Amino acid sequence: MGWEEPLFCRAKAGDEEAMEDLVKKHQGLVVHVASRFFHRGYEAEDLIQIGMIGLVKAIRGFEPERGFCFSTYAVPLIMGEIRRFLRDDGAIKVSRTLREQGFRIYSFQEQYEKRWGTKPTISQIVEHTGLSVEEVTLAQGATASTVPYPEVEQTVKDDEVVWHALLAESIHTLPYEERRLIGMRYYLDMSQSKVAKVLGISQASVSRMEKKILKSLRSRLE
Incomplete structure (x- = not known):
C-alpha cells in the first residue's frame, strides 16, 4: 500500500x-x-x-x-x-407488482424443488400463492430475467466476495513459478507428481513449495 x-x-x-x-x-x-x-x-x-x-x-x-x-x-x-x-x-422493465408476484412464485418454486426434487405445477403455485392462473403466467413471463436478483442479495455474502477478491489479488502478486504451481494444483486439479513432471522438479520440492506458498497466502489474508 x-x-x-x-x-x-x-x-x-x-x-x-x-x-x-x-x-x-x-x-x-x-x-x-x-x-x-x-x-x-x-x-x-x-x-x-x-x-x-x-x-x-x-x-x-x-x-x-x-x-x-x-x-x-x-x-x-x-x-x-x-x-x-x-x-x-x-x-x-417490470412493474413492482409483477416483480413482487414473480419473486413469491420463484421463492415457492425453490422451496418446493429442494423438498420434493421436482418443479411445482401451475395449480400448486396458484394454491400456495393465492394468485390466479393468469397472474402466475403473466408474472412468470414478465420477470423471467429479473426475478432471481433478490436471491443474489440473500446468497452472495459481501465478506465471502471480499475474501475471494483478496485471495485472487494475493495469488496475482506471487512470482510466476508459484502462480503456475498453484494454478496447476488448485485450478487444474493436478497431482503433485504431475506438477513435478511439468516443472521438472521432484515431488518433494513441489510439496515444500506448495506448503510455503499456502502459508504465505494465509498470512496475507489474516
Whole structure:
C-alpha cells in the first residue's frame, strides 16, 4: 500500500493520471466481483463498466491512513453499483407488482424443488400463492430475467466476495513459478507428481513449495 498512498491522495484531489493508474491497477477486482453476476442475463462488459463506477467511488473515498486494505473497502462499493443497476434496470422493465408476484412464485418454486426434487405445477403455485392462473403466467413471463436478483442479495455474502477478491489479488502478486504451481494444483486439479513432471522438479520440492506458498497466502489474508 505504501507506494499507492500518494496516488490515492492525488486522485482524490482530481489528478486524472493518478486516477487512471489506480483504476488500471485494480480493474481486476471489478472483473472478479462482476463475474459473480454474469449469469443474470446482461452483457459482461456492461456489468464491468457499472462496476468501474463503484471502483472510482472507492478510490475517491478511500482513506489509506486508516490502515485498511483497499480491496476490503472497494468490493462492497463495486458490488453495490452492480446490484443497484440490476435492481433499477429491472424496475424499469417490470412493474413492482409483477416483480413482487414473480419473486413469491420463484421463492415457492425453490422451496418446493429442494423438498420434493421436482418443479411445482401451475395449480400448486396458484394454491400456495393465492394468485390466479393468469397472474402466475403473466408474472412468470414478465420477470423471467429479473426475478432471481433478490436471491443474489440473500446468497452472495459481501465478506465471502471480499475474501475471494483478496485471495485472487494475493495469488496475482506471487512470482510466476508459484502462480503456475498453484494454478496447476488448485485450478487444474493436478497431482503433485504431475506438477513435478511439468516443472521438472521432484515431488518433494513441489510439496515444500506448495506448503510455503499456502502459508504465505494465509498470512496475507489474516
